[in-house]
Amino acid sequence: MTPEPVPTPADPEAWNAYLAEGNATQPRKRVAADLLLRDVEGRVLLVNPTYKPGWDLPGGMAEANEPPEETVVRELREELGLEVVVRGLLVVDWVAPHGPWDDQIAFVFDGGTVDWVDQLTPHDDELSEARFVGVDEAGGLVRGRMRRRLAEAVRAAREGQAVYLHDGSVCP
Template sequence: MSPTPTPDDPDVWDAHLAEGNANQARKRVAADVLLRDSAGRVLVVNPTYKQGWDLPGGMVEANEPPEEAVGRELREELGLEVTLHGLLVVDWVASHGPWDDQIAFIFDGGTVDLPHGLSPRDEELSEARFVPVETALTLVRERMRRRLTAAMDALRHGRPKYLRDGREIW
């Protein structure tokens, strides 16, 4: 039986940690942003690769912080640069269909007015527009509807919400 690795032998220790890292669960992570205009409408986007409208954002790449993923997605898909104002929602989503579980974030993108409108910059979106919150809630799928509702509540109360499968825990 070999001795338990210790930090005293950095090469053996790093190999031990790498083996543990390789065996730990990986989570899919999504990061979206709640952007509003001065009329209080919210920005929604219509993805070409799935049904229903969505908030702007997307999947986080390997070793990418979620808030940086939001910035990358906004630049790539809409040509927008936005300063985030904080976290609104974290939602742990159970595995469903072919998908493993996921952690979904919604960040506060604040208010932005675009005098020349907004149009998608790549093939992942067919449309982007500001709509009243009530309209947005009818356009997005149920899971996002619950997140968006929680995000609006987090804005009103000034504290982030933690959801499990779209249902508020805290």
Template sequence: MRPTPADPAAWNAYLAEGNAKQARKRVAADVLLRDPVGRILAVNPTYKDGWDLPGGMVEANEPPHSAAVRELREELGLDVALRGLLVVDWVAPHGPWDDQISFIFDAGVTSVGGRLEPHDDELSEAAFLPASEVRGLVRDRLRRRLDAALLALDDGRTRYLHDGAPLW
């Protein structure tokens, strides 16, 4: 017989068992941060090939938007205020990795310009670059996500992607 909320201990044990069987998703949260002339902040990670947008992996029980803010503070010493959500991308399993949900948030425009000094060993460099240059430095999947983020920034409509491709 299935427990009911009338027996809180049994009910919580039942719910915990169901929770343990449900899928866990990896979640990444990046930002699109621009300088006053429209260049995009890009970072060069030390742990993988290609450049990236600033941000990173969400920790357990951490909201994605909080992770994006935390990652910029930890890696670059920047405090940003997010202005909205630009992209959600479901990334299919690849290599040794399960699927993932990736977010890109709009971090607006900052007066910090030029090159930034990374604050930890996860990044070798960070710079504000023209969008065309960033597109040439990032991997294909991120390039498609960046393009969608720029479109969302232009028309104010959040994009939902399936492995980098728009569904609608």
């Protein structure tokens, strides 16, 4: 029995159907995007999620077909009412499967430094609090992988060099 020929771009309809079939069988990854936003004193903005223990960088999960840099802008607008500008990439962290979760890719973008520190009020029930804290204090508020990711993001911002991590640790 001769296998059916693979469609080619010469037949766009068949070609797109062939590619869509392949796309449907590819693995999907969750994507998270956070923002490192500092004040003029060097403190970092952290948020306290209501749905998990420990503090976190502000941000969240990407929606389908949403670029990570747009994710973080949307999340800060929705959760804190802030309009932020993404100033570059600081961290890409591949997070291994854990608990019930498959692996994911987590981005940390640079939000730069702001000269205002208003009383930040969460705009939805996903956050109980948001505040600027010193980097040392932040390390005590965030947990495990996020603690390492935050430290690397601060270092990357200082050195002007983005870093790639595995589970919050620098790859060899």
